[in-house]
Amino acid sequence: MRTSRLSWFGGCALLPLALMVVMIAGCGPAEAPRPAQVETEPAEDTADEPPPGVEPEAPRADEEAAAALPVIPLGLPDLPIPEDNPMTPEKVELGRLLYFDTRVSSDGTISCATCHDPQMAWTEHRPTSEGITGPDGHPQVGGRNSPTIINAAYAPNQFWDGRAATLEEQAVGPVGNPIEMGSSMDTVILAFNEIEGYRERFQQVFGTDVTEDGFAKAIAAFERTILSGNSPYDQYKAGDEDALTDAQKRGMAAFDDYCAVCHAPPLFSNFQFHNAGVGADLPEPDPGRMDVTGEERDRGRMRVPALREIAKTHPYFHNGSVETLEEAVAFMAKGGQDNPNLSIQMRALQGRVSEEEVADLVEFLKALSGEFPVIDPPDEFPQ
Ligand code: HEC
Ligand code: HEC
Secondary structure (H helix, E strand, C coil): CHHHHCCHHHHHHCHHHHHHEEEECCCCCCCCCCCCHHHHHHHHHHHHCCCCCCCCCCCCHHHHHHHHCCCCCCCCCCCCCCCCCCCCHHHHHHHHHHHHCHHHCCCCCCCHHHHCEHHHCCECCCCCCEEEECCCCCEEECCCCCCCCCCHHHCCCECCCCCECCHHHHHCHHHHCCCCCCCCHHHHHHHHHCCHHHHHHHHHHHCCCCCHHHHHHHHHHHHCCCCCECCHHHHHHCCCHHHCCHHHHHHHHHHHHHCCCCCCCCCCCCCCEECCCCCCCCCCCCCECHHHHCCHHHCCEEECCCCCCHHHCCCECCCCCECCHHHHHHHHHCCCCCCCCCCHHHHCCCCCCCHHHHHHHHHHHHCCCCECEEECCCCCCCC
16 A cells, blocks of 8 residues: 555655665675666656646645655565654655764764764774763774664664664664763753754654654654665575576575574564674673673573675674674684573584585675665755
């Protein structure tokens, strides 16, 4: 029902979104970037255009909402959108402004994009995040690797330990984090209400001044447009036998045998919590999920990471301890690192996966690089 509405009006109203998309990641280094689906959508829709001379009716509210939905790339399921946060083009645009605005941080240097950079597959290529400058004059370093925003819209919870339930809940976390942005939502809301451009936009989108609720909803709506699909894997699944190399096909079979139990397609995660033993040999291993539940059995458990675009989101693991995809796969394939709480499914891999299979698995994971929007920072911010 939603898709049928995405016909004529949908195509037109998608244009603003399409303009935001400046570049789409190609499938391999040698390949030219493919055109974004959002860009091609209006052209494909010409068949649905009303005949010349017929004025289109003004779009209804639900049609406007449908128009702000990103086109779901090949291979991804329907996008879950909370009922109390429907998507509109204006809300997504407000979310983009907030996402890139460094005035959210206490010293004006850090935005969401600092650690989740569109140019770096919506993550950052350092082991753990650097936030605002600390009392010693150096940027403060957090304890965990920044996950990509790509396809985060599908996860039933957020963070390595799943401590936030939704993207809305997540979005207000970094602002008050003393290491990351070092501010507080109260401070940000007060300051942003002084910025007339933001007040106007919040009025337009939410009918209120700048509020924490609106801040969270706008950023979450923006993040829901950052999807990756239409990879060689998806094209193969859709019937193109040549989309995968022989090594990738062998790797896919091995992946089904060894890895899919946790990294379940199509998102390549079942979003359960497992202990793979990453960092278990360190003096102070990350307690992971145990921090949230207080349960000893959750010690060292992390939410199974989704693996789309994995070739581009290095370094790997919750502590960013591994630089290359080869090392990450080899670590998993050997059944992780022994510790009292190691997942049974991890232990089951020990001694089973051959070196050739590891090489094929790496090739297969490269086939999960597809198309995703790379969005530019705004030219100017509300004043
Ligand atoms: C200083 C770096 C930094 C900044 C700034 C930052 N993040 Fe993050 N982000 C991280 C790290 C590190 C994690 C993982 C933390 C954890 O799991 O405990 C994370 C986790 C997330 C997640 C969860 C993804 C997942 O798969 O679980 C989302 C979504 C997210 N951030 C969005 C945002 C938004 C929106 C902003 C701006 C309001 C923001 N981040 C600002 C570093 C940062
Ligand atoms: C028992 C569930 C489970 C199985 C089976 C499993 N993984 Fe994982 N995988 C995880 C968890 C949990 C993590 C995160 C570990 C951490 O950072 O502490 C992870 C992390 C990864 C990462 C790094 C992701 C990132 O964003 O940093 C890769 C790559 C990976 N796994 C590939 C594989 C491959 C290939 C296989 C099969 C050989 C496999 N995994 C089998 C649970 C599993």
